[in-house]
Amino acid sequence: MSETSSHPFIEVRGHPCPANGSSRLFVEVYTADVEAKECGTLVKRLSRELHLLQPSIDLSHLKRVHRVVDIVSLKAIQDSKRRKTTQAIQLKILLGAVSVIHQKFSVSPHGDSIAEKLEQTYNVANVCTLEVGGRVPESEDEWKLFNEHWPTSFFPHKTTAHLEKELELSERSLQQMCLGMRHALTDVTAHGTIKIPGAIVVFPDTGEVLATSTAERKYQESAERNPNPLATPILYAIQNVSRKERQSAISKGMDCPMFQRGQYLCTGLDVYTTLEPTVFEAMALVHARVRYVVFGCSSGTTQLGGLSEVKVHDLPGTNHRYRAFYCSPETDLGRQCRMLAPTETSPMK
């Protein structure tokens, strides 16, 4: 789903994948001829010194070595039956992107001495520039096009088109999301003139509401005199799940299967909230291992949006990610959530 989609729910995209981050179809690289006996050592050395995956550019979809077969020489060798056929194979090696090499060797973009410097440093010959595929091939045709320039890897299951199809929400999922958000709206409570956002945890297969923030708030506020600054609706909803899990173990002991099932008890569950989670809440949902988070409207101008701005649901390096959606502002659900928000909401970024 994209921002322009007519769906009632719009996905909050995460951080762009570095492999697909380059918008350029072709990039310029340095290549060179290398002796077969030197090739393995040089590949290892380049992996350490000039890795194809760089912060500025990702060329990890390209093969490092290109075997160029001279057909005429090969035929002559096969006819003579005296020399080895390997003498008709020329190995070319990809040294790295021009921009990366210029930066590493501190030369100006039009420096003439760089080819000589590369030949001396890496013991190669005929250093030259070449245009190669600048991104992961998005289709088989694009892969064939890139291969005409330099050998390229192709993974059909990693293409954007394939991933889009995989991630597409079914009609049933959309209906369940509408239902879940309606439940979340009923969880909104009012303390005088202040409206407290609603948050619920739902079992996705059946749509059963497992926990609500209101239920947990009633329990905890009877035990607390001072308001806990971190007792937010989403945290209450997560704690309500854990409370139910603990209660299920009463009289059965901590060794019972119910209690031993796992510490990340929201694994695979969906959370619906009327207001966008803060960074604190969004990371709590990562720790809880939820599957989807659906929210009604952005958190407005008062706090940093945990999903729309910081994108906590898709941080590189974390051990869990979830998909995040928000209600389209044009839908009834989106409008109702905005009306019930405690502060003035801002347009989604």
Add this chain to the structure above:
Amino acid sequence: MRQALRVAKAALDIGEVPVGCVIVMPTETGPVVVSHGANQVNATRDGTWKHEKQNIREGTGEWRNAYGWGSGRRFKPEELKKCRLYVTCEPCIMCAAALAQVQISKVYFGCRNDKFGGCGSILHLHKDHPPHHAGYPVSGGMLEDDAVGLLRSFYNRENFHAPEDKRKRKGGKDDPSDVL
């Protein structure tokens, strides 16, 4: 920080990830430890029940001075703005955001948290993100080796929370008592 390490060691003894934390309030008579906390993820079955969050909850809510750390009084949330927090490991993103939310005065931590750290490792939530996120000063590397030693002794153990067929049987167990 030594008191935070002691809390972490207590957590280790009951099978929790050994990360401990104390909140210290400066007073006219000198600094006073007003709260302490450790991970309770395994006991509560709640992945969000972490040390700093638990500590803030105790400092402002249910803490009743059961361990003899202070005067036994309860504190208002606003009083956290005067307090410093000492934690054995860099706060995770959730805890770092919570600390910004309560406007803690300063955070001291032991070792870095390369997987989830919210104070420089993954995100920089201790820095200001105008207009609606105020950061706080941090200082890392305090008694780092001791904090790492405790964590290492935990992760060298067999995880008895894992399902029977997935448990990794490990041989030697480090004795964590020598780090305190």
